Amino acid sequence: MATAPSPTYSAVTLNINGEKHTLTVDHRTTLLDALRERLDMTGTKKGCDQGQCGACTVLIDKRRAVSCLQLAVAAEGREITTIEGVAEGEQLHPVQQAFLDLDGYQCGYCTPGQICSAVAVIEEHAAGWPSAVTDDVRPEAGPPPLTADEIRERMSGNLCRCGAYVSIVQAVARAAGIPAEAGPVPGSAQDGSTREGAAA
Numbered sequence: 706m707a708t709a710p711s712p713t714y715s716a717v718t719l720n721i722n723g724e725k726h727t728l729t730v731d732h733r734t735t736l737l738d739a740l741r742e743r744l745d746m747t748g749t750k751k752g753c754d755q756g757q758c759g760a761c762t763v764l765i766d767k768r769r770a771v772s773c774l775q776l777a778v779a780a781e782g783r784e785i786t787t788i789e790g791v792a793e794g795e796q797l798h799p800v801q802q803a804f805l806d807l808d809g810y811q812c813g814y815c816t817p818g819q820i821c822s823a824v825a826v827i828e829e830h831a832a833g834w835p836s837a838v839t840d841d842v843r844p845e846a847g848p849p850p851l852t853a854d855e856i857r858e859r860m861s862g863n864l865c866r867c868g869a870y871v872s873i874v875q876a877v878a879r880a881a882g883i884p885a886e887a888g889p890v891p892g893s894a895q896d897g898s899t900r901e902g903a904a905a
């Protein structure tokens with residue numbers, strides 16, 4: 706006796722920015738497409754659609770994720786934060802404010818992903834997570850100084866075709882609370898050692 710084909714659609718409830726959204730999706734629908742095409746939440750951008758540019762970055766359970774590689778059905782029950790949910794009402798998140806104040810963008814297409822990524826970078830760093838450029842990775846060493854190299858490495862999954870990297874690094878440093886009196890972030894325009902087009 707022939708078995709019935711498996712259903713290819715399911716109803717899922719996604720918890721996005723504190724609100725529940727129930728929709729029926731093809732199992733192959735990515736979270737990115739569910740956000741943009743089904744829920745009209747177009748703040749999250751589609752760049753490469755294959756996990757390489759970071760434009761589609763959102764937070765899932767406060768961790769960074771590229772939503773083009775995440776199936777919507779796999780995101781059920783998780784806490785999803787998109788760029789639309791980063792601010793507190795009318796109050797911009799400090800990362801958003803720093804990007805505005807320091808021109809951390811040109812065309813702005815990569816910016817939602819950059820901002821979501823930076824929000825998590827600052828939390829990851831404060832929690833003591835090392836990066837690939839951290840010298841002392843012993844837990845007792847605590848968080849490393851959030852240097853420009855640390856910021857660039859931690860933000861390296863977010864590409865910017867406009868090359869706004871210098872300002873992006875400065876904005877992340879500002880939002881992380883690195884005081885201006887500490888001097889220019891090494892590698893910034895003011896530092897005089899800017900690497901043109903250096904990857905963030």
Ligand code: FES
Binds near residue numbers: 755756758760761772
């Ligand atoms: S669109 Fe997802 S990483 Fe590029």
Ligand code: FES
Binds near residue numbers: 815866869
């Ligand atoms: S600001 Fe244009 S791609 Fe980054």
